[in-house]
Amino acid sequence: MTPTRPQFLWMYETMVKSRAFEERIATAYFEGKSPVFNMANGPIPGEMHLSNGQEPCAVGVCAHLDAADFVTATHRPHHIAIAKGVDLDAMAAEIFGKKTGLSGGRGGHMHLFDARVNFACSGIIAQGMGPAVGAATAFKLRGEKRVAVAFIGEGAANQGAFHESLNLAAVWQAPVVFVIEDNGWGISVSKAQSTAVPHNDSRAAAYGMLGHRVTGNDPAAIFAVAGDAIARARAGGGPSLIEIETSRLAGHFIGDAEGYRPAGEKDALFARDPIPALRGRLLAEGMMSEAEDLAIVKRAESAVEQAIAKARAAPFPAAAEAFDHVFA
Amino acid sequence: MTPTRPQFLWMYETMVKSRAFEERIATAYFEGKSPVFNMANGPIPGEMHLSNGQEPCAVGVCAHLDAADFVTATHRPHHIAIAKGVDLDAMAAEIFGKKTGLSGGRGGHMHLFDARVNFACSGIIAQGMGPAVGAATAFKLRGEKRVAVAFIGEGAANQGAFHESLNLAAVWQAPVVFVIEDNGWGISVSKAQSTAVPHNDSRAAAYGMLGHRVTGNDPAAIFAVAGDAIARARAGGGPSLIEIETSRLAGHFIGDAEGYRPAGEKDALFARDPIPALRGRLLAEGMMSEAEDLAIVKRAESAVEQAIAKARAAPFPAAAEAFDHVFA
Amino acid sequence: MTATATILPNRAKRNLTIAKAMAEALAQEMRRDPSVLVMGEDIAALGGVFGNTRGLLEEFGPARIRDTPISETGFIGAAVGMAAVGMRPVVELMFVDFFGVCMDAIYNMAAKNCYFSGGQSAVPMVLMTSVGGGYGDAGQHSQCLYGTFAHLPGMKVVVPSNAYDAKGLMVSAIRDNNPVIFMFHKALQGMGWLGTVQGSINDVPEDAYTVPFGQAAIARAGRDITIVGLGATVHLALDAAEELIANGIEAEVVDLRSLVPLDRATVNASVKRTGRLLVVDEDYQSYGVSGEIIASVVEAGTVLTSPPRRIAFPDIPIPFSPTLERPALPSAEKIVAAVTDMVRGGR
Amino acid sequence: MTATATILPNRAKRNLTIAKAMAEALAQEMRRDPSVLVMGEDIAALGGVFGNTRGLLEEFGPARIRDTPISETGFIGAAVGMAAVGMRPVVELMFVDFFGVCMDAIYNMAAKNCYFSGGQSAVPMVLMTSVGGGYGDAGQHSQCLYGTFAHLPGMKVVVPSNAYDAKGLMVSAIRDNNPVIFMFHKALQGMGWLGTVQGSINDVPEDAYTVPFGQAAIARAGRDITIVGLGATVHLALDAAEELIANGIEAEVVDLRSLVPLDRATVNASVKRTGRLLVVDEDYQSYGVSGEIIASVVEAGTVLTSPPRRIAFPDIPIPFSPTLERPALPSAEKIVAAVTDMVRGGR
Ligand SMILES: Cc1ncc(C[n+]2csc(CCOP(=O)(O)OP(=O)(O)O)c2C)c(N)n1
Numbered sequence A, B: 001m002t003p004t005r006p007q008f009l010w011m012y013e014t015m016v017k018s019r020a021f022e023e024r025i026a027t028a029y030f031e032g033k034s035p036v037f038n039m040a041n042g043p044i045p046g047e048m049h050l051s052n053g054q055e056p057c058a059v060g061v062c063a064h065l066d067a068a069d070f071v072t073a074t075h076r077p078h079h080i081a082i083a084k085g086v087d088l089d090a091m092a093a094e095i096f097g098k099k100t101g102l103s104g105g106r107g108g109h110m111h112l113f114d115a116r117v118n119f120a121c122s123g124i125i126a127q128g129m130g131p132a133v134g135a136a137t138a139f140k141l142r143g144e145k146r147v148a149v150a151f152i153g154e155g156a157a158n159q160g161a162f163h164e165s166l167n168l169a170a171v172w173q174a175p176v177v178f179v180i181e182d183n184g185w186g187i188s189v190s191k192a193q194s195t196a197v198p199h200n201d202s203r204a205a206a207y208g209m210l211g212h213r214v215t216g217n218d219p220a221a222i223f224a225v226a227g228d229a230i231a232r233a234r235a236g237g238g239p240s241l242i243e244i245e246t247s248r249l250a251g252h253f254i255g256d257a258e259g260y261r262p263a264g265e266k267d268a269l270f271a272r273d274p275i276p277a278l279r280g281r282l283l284a285e286g287m288m289s290e291a292e293d294l295a296i297v298k299r300a301e302s303a304v305e306q307a308i309a310k311a312r313a314a315p316f317p318a319a320a321e322a323f324d325h326v327f328a
Numbered sequence C, D: 001m002t003a004t005a006t007i008l009p010n011r012a013k014r015n016l017t018i019a020k021a022m023a024e025a026l027a028q029e030m031r032r033d034p035s036v037l038v039m040g041e042d043i044a045a046l047g048g049v050f051g052n053t054r055g056l057l058e059e060f061g062p063a064r065i066r067d068t069p070i071s072e073t074g075f076i077g078a079a080v081g082m083a084a085v086g087m088r089p090v091v092e093l094m095f096v097d098f099f100g101v102c103m104d105a106i107y108n109m110a111a112k113n114c115y116f117s118g119g120q121s122a123v124p125m126v127l128m129t130s131v132g133g134g135y136g137d138a139g140q141h142s143q144c145l146y147g148t149f150a151h152l153p154g155m156k157v158v159v160p161s162n163a164y165d166a167k168g169l170m171v172s173a174i175r176d177n178n179p180v181i182f183m184f185h186k187a188l189q190g191m192g193w194l195g196t197v198q199g200s201i202n203d204v205p206e207d208a209y210t211v212p213f214g215q216a217a218i219a220r221a222g223r224d225i226t227i228v229g230l231g232a233t234v235h236l237a238l239d240a241a242e243e244l245i246a247n248g249i250e251a252e253v254v255d256l257r258s259l260v261p262l263d264r265a266t267v268n269a270s271v272k273r274t275g276r277l278l279v280v281d282e283d284y285q286s287y288g289v290s291g292e293i294i295a296s297v298v299e300a301g302t303v304l305t306s307p308p309r310r311i312a313f314p315d316i317p318i319p320f321s322p323t324l325e326r327p328a329l330p331s332a333e334k335i336v337a338a339v340t341d342m343v344r345g346g347r
């Protein structure tokens, strides 16, 4: 399955938008955090896990989804949220803790929920997997052609929920696709230190499931593999597992000095940044002109600028609102 | 690896002893529970999970272990405890809730502990696996030639702890062997209903681990496979996974009417009872005479009789003893 | 949620067990609402280890009555996802003692997703789970853990003491748009093999009805002391109250029925009338239900004639042997002794 | 376990953070006892997300300082097995909020195996885990869950408020033959990026010493009211006490230091002197620490001048936005207001 030109351009624009978003978030995050870096301060407090470098995973998969499909993301959710069509303004406002945020500032960056596009999160490693199996099972039960996708990191593939969810999905033949973003690290612990097999796609066999690995952090390759898996799920062909080789260009969270990385690793990753790579390909293959590129970048950046500006301008929730929505 | 004659005879005698034990326990369990079957009544209250039919798993594995090796068992632990050398008198007394029991009546039949022979239990599915990995890692760390074995049922192979423990064992190359007693059922749910793959040994590959399946519920075959795995672990060759086809000749617990079993299944299992099968083989191959058989059965039964008699005669713990040993 | 059953005047009594009342509520709600489904271990062909799903497989088939692998994190997580896309799953955690393998799905997702989503994504699910000891099932199969669940925000927690309440609370739970932990006590369940406290079997209207959450019941009125119980301890309190009459003491028994929301008003009003408070709880004593009830009463400024007391399971794992377990459990005898002491001027 | 440090008279002060005090305790015990080892996520090369294992990998190497996969059930279970064969593992659960993925290993095995084995098989292990919010980390990374752990029998639970106690409690924990849950509050940890309450940094003797469990500290003496706190709330109480002087109120501040065992005697004796009780807890309010402390005092028959009160985290998930989270947290301001009201004759 090869992306059409519009799909290529959508992927590109979404990646650019996602990266622009992360950059603006990083900038805002540092405000109020110097000279002393204290997570509690500034317009965005708390941990901040950026997705720089992992955009291909989000776009290659979400290109095949629409709002009715269900996605669960992790502690590192921005790129996926953006690719899934989560309202960018409300998402930015949520990250700034504002009343206009997706959940009025209750959730924050690790708990982005947008029911309109069936997007959910959990900050606990691998815990989004069970919900994805459940949503998919509901779709199957009701005879709907919707699918569910659970994103996790490669570190999460060693959590019990991974095993239980894959087995359950296979036993129930649920229309769900499990996507592992393999950036090689779980905070400071490398994949080799934590995972008994080189690649997690090989673990699909333990569930009689199809497993695929996509190398090169290439959106088109991801698009192809994810497209097959999602189409198969949608057609009643059951679940599958995809592991995508990707790169974490930011620290685990902002502030991570990454002293644990081997020398030179980070530079090598930057040299393979997937955004310039895709831009190069699109230009080289004549799918995008320089002018189109400029327009795309401008559009993406202005969407982000606008979202961030609105978020900054929005009011904070009142203290009493903390007590709302504990129960429905 | 073939059992020597003494090993064969030890396995046979241990199986006979284990079965005799279960039969005496069943008899005692029913006392006080008629005309109305109320689990709270009689000399042995609570749930009672018997191991009838699964003796080959215990003896085939434990034949390779000595007191220094660490074993974790499950809610169905008697056969394993007996094969591991847990003190039979203290074990019987524990099951009768007596002061002379392994833990003075605090644990009961699902919580048999005998530190003297490094035997531990958990009634929570698959939870003994992590401790086995830990004990094995400690042995490796200290340069001891001891191994650990975790027994679980095939239903437990779908629990998250299975995945985490196998991965951890493989990453740490711990001298541990995971043994699955596949009796085809997790209470009323068949293996096919719960497990995405036909055989769990295939799941070993997900951890870069050797996996074996032993069919036929045959102690000699189990002995051979377990012997290799344990020897390999002891020699520093790392963990492995063994799935053993076995049969649950009793209900899940005493009182289980087993209405969920397909017609005829139970009769077929009784026809393949491993104890007469082994007896037949030993007699046929001249490894045991009829007289020796009689002596073995007598010895086994009298050990059991004695243990049960002592247990019955022993005093109950005083109420105040409930407050002892909460902390060391 | 305030509708209660209209009991037809000449209707014959239908005395049901809690197990049957739960199964009936499930069946009726499943007929009414196609989004309701049941998942758990041994809940289909077996009808539930504790009988509360009996007959459902036959009527509703395996798509809606789903036996699961032994994967509590997986299938309780799945329930959260089902709820997110419009189903109303009822899941069973066979024994509450197993919460340790799946609590994240319960307390970090089911209980919080509504909040995290600012109300966009409610989690209408029921987790039914068996609690309680007294039948020799030892330390990993006999706990109540009421306090463990009630302490964590975002879940409603209900504990029926009888079949009427069980049916009505189950209907309320299924219709509620929030996660509800439905804790049924094994000694009240009506499974012969677990014995059955007879008081738990009572008249249950045939039609569906709701029992609202957050309304404690005065199980027995009395003026000398308020005994607060829940689930099985309500019956111990009632037995004790009956005996106490001989001592000239009239005890009021309050059945909490739900822990979240907690009906502090009814408890406080009762204690205001009686001036004395005894809490009887089968859960571990410290940092649990008994402390919360006492604190709620005294912080409200209610004046007590004698210091409040509690009878709870001591802070020890639950021992197996009946000679260890039974004396450690709350009992009518202990209640009688404590109440007598409190009313007759013990400290 | 009653030895306390001999502080040499002319010794220079060594003001340490809790993180450093914990790391020092670990290093000293590891030198002393080869059976001590440390496991957890990011505790080796990174030195622990919260700095409490910094330097250990360099000194003790990867066999004893073990980074783990993200498999809490696996490695905490492994610690139970290690303890069974003679090791003294110290494991880290990075945030207490993650207990839901591994609680069985903790409360059904670590906490009960000693009992189940009748004392044959002790479980000498330490589970260290970070707690607390206030820095915008939202609902799955900001909880305290003190009550959750303290409610379940078989584990000791300690909560240091300062570096001196942290070192001594850690040494005690490692030497204890039982599972000890060591809950360190992020705001006190001394990691710059989390801010640091300055009062948590104090003078720590170089040599190993123990702080015994079950002995609350009178962090400040006063005659008008007893404020009970633990961990971070001790400092809020101290700040409030300082302010209250201006109102002519002398508050006594009790630092519980351990929840299990709980030093009810010290709390009761203090309340007996002051006649008033305010509990300040950052954990969820209901069914937790605050209720237990209040119940413990009133059931002992201690006579109070005014009804006891509590300031705790409300029964809501922890919100992200600072304008929602901060007002929900306990604060010196809230304490001052409550105390003033209580002492100046509010109800
Ligand atoms: C159950 C659980 N354990 C630990 C953590 C802490 N934690 C947050 S992110 C992370 C690393 C995750 O690695 P990976 O799954 O590879 O995702 P990545 O961060 O690389 O995107 C850890 C250990 C957690 N959130 N949940």
Ligand SMILES: Cc1ncc(C[n+]2csc(CCOP(=O)(O)OP(=O)(O)O)c2C)c(N)n1
Residues within 6 Å of the ligand: B075, B076, B123, B124, B125, B152, B153, B154, B155, B156, B157, B183, B185, B186, B187, B248, B252, C041, C070, C072, C094, C098, C101
């Ligand atoms: C985590 C957990 N879930 C459920 C149970 C209840 N339970 C006890 S035994 C059992 C079936 C176990 O099946 P299997 O592992 O195949 O062992 P078997 O009983 O066949 O020996 C179940 C579901 C439990 N003890 N622990």
Ligand SMILES: [Mg+2]
Residues within 6 Å of the ligand: A153, A154, A155, A181, A182, A183, A184, A185, A186, A187
């Ligand atoms: Mg990663």
Ligand SMILES: [Mg+2]
Residues within 6 Å of the ligand: B153, B154, B155, B181, B182, B183, B184, B185, B186, B187
């Ligand atoms: Mg089985």
